[in-house]
Amino acid sequence: xxxxxxxxxxxxxxxEGRDATFEAARAGDxxxxxxxxxxxxxxxxxxxxRLAGNLEDAQDASQEVFLRLYRNLAKLDAANLAAWLYRxxxxxxxxxxxxxxxxxxxxxxxxxxxxxxxxxxADQAEQRALLLRSLRMLSEKERAALVLRDLEGLxxxxxxxxxxxxxxxxxSQISKARLKMRDFVERYSRRRL
Amino acid sequence: MSCAIWEERVAxxxxxxxxxxxxxxxxxxxxxxxxxxxLAADLRRxxxxxxxxHAEPLAAExxxxxxxxxxxxxxxxxxxxLVWPWAWAAALAIAAAVVLVVVMTKPNxxxxxxxxxxxxxxxxxQRSRDRxxxxxxxxxxxxxxxxxxxxxxxxxxxxxxxxxxxxQPAPPAVEASPVRMVxxxxxxxxxxxxxxxxxxxxxx
Numbered sequence: 001x002x003x004x005x006x007x008x009x010x011x012x013x014x015x016e017g018r019d020a021t022f023e024a025a026r027a028g029d030x031x032x033x034x035x036x037x038x039x040x041x042x043x044x045x046x047x048x049x050r051l052a053g054n055l056e057d058a059q060d061a062s063q064e065v066f067l068r069l070y071r072n073l074a075k076l077d078a079a080n081l082a083a084w085l086y087r088x089x090x091x092x093x094x095x096x097x098x099x100x101x102x103x104x105x106x107x108x109x110x111x112x113x114x115x116x117x118x119x120x121x122a123d124q125a126e127q128r129a130l131l132l133r134s135l136r137m138l139s140e141k142e143r144a145a146l147v148l149r150d151l152e153g154l155x156x157x158x159x160x161x162x163x164x165x166x167x168x169x170x171x172s173q174i175s176k177a178r179l180k181m182r183d184f185v186e187r188y189s190r191r192r193l
Numbered sequence: 194m195s196c197a198i199w200e201e202r203v204a205x206x207x208x209x210x211x212x213x214x215x216x217x218x219x220x221x222x223x224x225x226x227x228x229x230x231x232l233a234a235d236l237r238r239x240x241x242x243x244x245x246x247h248a249e250p251l252a253a254e255x256x257x258x259x260x261x262x263x264x265x266x267x268x269x270x271x272x273x274x275l276v277w278p279w280a281w282a283a284a285l286a287i288a289a290a291v292v293l294v295v296v297m298t299k300p301n302x303x304x305x306x307x308x309x310x311x312x313x314x315x316x317x318x319q320r321s322r323d324r325x326x327x328x329x330x331x332x333x334x335x336x337x338x339x340x341x342x343x344x345x346x347x348x349x350x351x352x353x354x355x356x357x358x359x360x361q362p363a364p365p366a367v368e369a370s371p372v373r374m375v376x377x378x379x380x381x382x383x384x385x386x387x388x389x390x391x392x393x394x395x396x397x
Contacts (some may be wrong), residue, residue, distance in 0.1 A: 006241050030264065030267065030268075033264075033267075034260060034264060037259075037260050037263060038256075038260070041256045041260065042250070042251075042256070043260065044259075045251060045255065045256060045259060046247065046251070049251065050247060053257060055251075059255065059258060059259050059262075062259045063259055063262045063263050063266070066259070066260075066263040067263060067267075068265060068379070070263070070267060094267060113211070127242060128246050131239060131242050131243045131246060132243075132246060134239075135243075149208065149210075150208055150240055150243065150244065151247040153243060156210060169207060169367070171210060173209065174204070174205070174210060175200075175201040175202075175204035175205050175210075176201070176204075178204040178207060178208060178239075178240065179200055179201070179204050179236075179372060181234050181243075182204075182232070182236050182239055185239060186235070
């Protein structure tokens with residue numbers, strides 16, 4: 001299981017917070033900040049993509065996250081940067097969704113069957129689309145918990161820290177999210193038959 | 194058998210979120226329940242599929258686009274970000290200065306005008322005699338005390354005090370029409386009746 005400490009190590013953040021790139025970026029070096037963004041762009045854009053559900057919104061959210069990172073470099077600690085980025089990404093996506101609700105209603109999900117036939121149901125691409133669509137059926141908090149725990153691989157305690165919730169709450173959100181996802185896929189499969 | 198109570202734990206087991214002891218309990222249930230076993234298998238398969246999808250990297254240009262937008266934003270002149278705080282600070286300073294000047298230059302409050310001395314003269318209390326000749330004040334109501342215990346009828350008898358109006362400093366030009374007031378005291382100390390009438394006995 002990947003933890004935030006491991007993620008930080010993979011990204012080049014030293015636990016002591018003496019990351020030269022980070023320090024240079026904090027001093028105003030734009031090239032260093034560019035490097036810092038490259039290190040964390042998969043974390044930010046990948047998470048935002050799963051939370052927002054589409055690339056355009058995810059890119060907007062990622063831009064906002066990195067701009068906030070730049071403005072807050074002086075206050076941040078390199079050792080806690082990954083957790084901070086996850087938290088801000090979740091918050092930015094949540095705010096964006098509140099300002100602009102999803103344009104894809106829940107009832108659109110069965111439309112995936114429109115041109116399909118039973119054989120195509122086994123198609124990997126369709127299954128992939130179905131799974132991604134099932135993410136959108138979840139509530140904001142359930143989706144965030146599931147994305148961080150199951151897709152980003154954070155521990156339950158780390159997810160709780162990022163979301164500002166208790167571990168019990170996160171466990172409940174994760175289990176409900178998984179069950180809802182499975183129900184959605186099952187309902188979809190029944191409609192196809 | 195309903196497995197609703199197991200579903201949440203099966204969902205946690207599928208993602209590896211149960212402690213060893215709790216996981217063993219759920220595994221024992223799975224050995225006896227085909228429905229929950231199928232649920233666990235579905236959940237694992239879907240989570241694996243989702244992880245594979247998520248692991249697929251996005252195209253490099255998507256990351257580059259974000260970086261480019263951020264750097265372009267940072268490259269913009271910071272004028273707006275710098276000017277506005279200064280503008281606010283300047284506006285506040287000017288407002289504070291104006292308030293200070295107004296307070297400092299404001300003339301002292303004018304002295305209070307000399308008010309004429311008003312001397313209130315206490316009205317003269319006139320006294321009258323009742324039928325028995327006792328003096329009854331307008332301010333103090335006296336209860337006549339007779340020797341021996343008073344009867345109930347006597348107690349209920351209203352005590353009447355005749356009060357003459359205080360002398361007016363400037364008598365009105367109209368014909369004087371003395372008004373008489375009778376204070377009627379009842380057994381209830383909270384109830385006092387005032388009866389105003391003119392000399393001829395007409396009620397006002």
